[in-house]
Amino acid sequence: MVRKPAKSNAKADAKAVSTRKPNMREAILAAAEELFSTYGFNAVSVRDIAQTAGANPGSVTYHFKTKDGLLLEIYRRHCGPMNRRRSELLAAARRVRDLQDRLEAIVRAYVLPAFTSGSDLAGGGTRFTRLRAIMSAEGNEVVRKIIAQTFDDTSHAFIDAIHESLPHIPRTDLVWRGHFLLGALYYTLVTPERVSRLSRGSADGTDAGHAIEELVRATVAALQAAPLDPATPPPRKAPGVTQGRALT
Template identity: 55%
Template sequence: MKTVNVKERVLEAAQMLFSKNGYNAVSMRAIAKAADANVGSLTYHFGSKANLLREIYLRHTGPMNQRRMELLGEALRIENKETRLVAILRAYVLPAFSMSENGVGGGAEFTRMRAVMTAEGNEDASAIIADTFDETSRAFLRAISGCVPDASTEGLLWCSQFLLGSLYYALINPGRVTRLSDGEVDGSNRDVAIDQLVEASFASFSNLASKEDVNQ
């Protein structure tokens, strides 16, 4: 049986506790206890709780962001703006699902932790989230803007915010779709979820261009 080292146990325990209780309420002592380690080992490996959180983010989001940028590069070679926009949105959504399945993207637990961290508004967490995602997010916003060039910055940002929120919820709570449909719709069907997210987001972003045309 494979032995999990102390550092790995600490990362897993911290992610689990952060996803359930948030960042502020979880102490280094609580993490050490959950990891069957001592507080000194946490300090040795990570130095601080903020550094521990940063490592959790980096280990999951590094590969996901890399895949997103690879797919974005492919999407940007498409000439037709509508087809390109669909490909850009898929480039953003697809890695979150595929990497959550194989564990690289952290799965539902990490996605839940991200949602909790965002809502909590802790300065350490906010800085880590910005460092981890802002560069990639700006690249996608530029790419989407190129597909709807008349859209306002405000509109683009709000639509991207709604896309992110939808993505969070689709990953965290697919059972709600199944429950509300009385089993008619399988909320855990990854391919359908991706298609629905992309379709809804495409309509949202495309509508920005039509709104600008009406206002001119």
């Protein structure tokens, strides 16, 4: 990461009235989250994080041992609340009677928590999702592990719910389309010049709201598209609800 030209006043700002951070650990986490999600993991140094947090580089090592440990802690912070919120919204969506409305509610249940996290300050969900997007491109081992053990269950639950709403579409196609949804969501968040005030500032700003609506609309349509499989003619009526979930 590019640091500013130093500019040490060296004399004037020496004492600085001993304003100690009430919780430096939190400040470091916040700074790391912001910097990682903006510049990527590799481009940000521990010293960058410490400086942004107003801390000493040694403090970062003290609290999180390694740079990877810091990243891991950020994930730990967000994965729980985000998945909990997703489960809640998914459960509510499943109770929607109209099939079309239910499908849309399911997609919304998946997308919404990515923008508005239940935890900490405004824009937390967006920032964390942007981080996940960047990490999925950079490919970090720590992240791969925690993602596998945290998001896989939730993802399968969503695929299952979607499959119930669209029983005539093979699961394979739905998995692909869910994959595309995630890619579209990620790319929307890592392209700040497109969705300008979406990333910073209040998480329920109109820009983020519009992006969500566009994404939901497009995804629902994509999910409903006829499957590729040439052997399966179109709708028919829903046969039996396929109870057994393949792919745990």
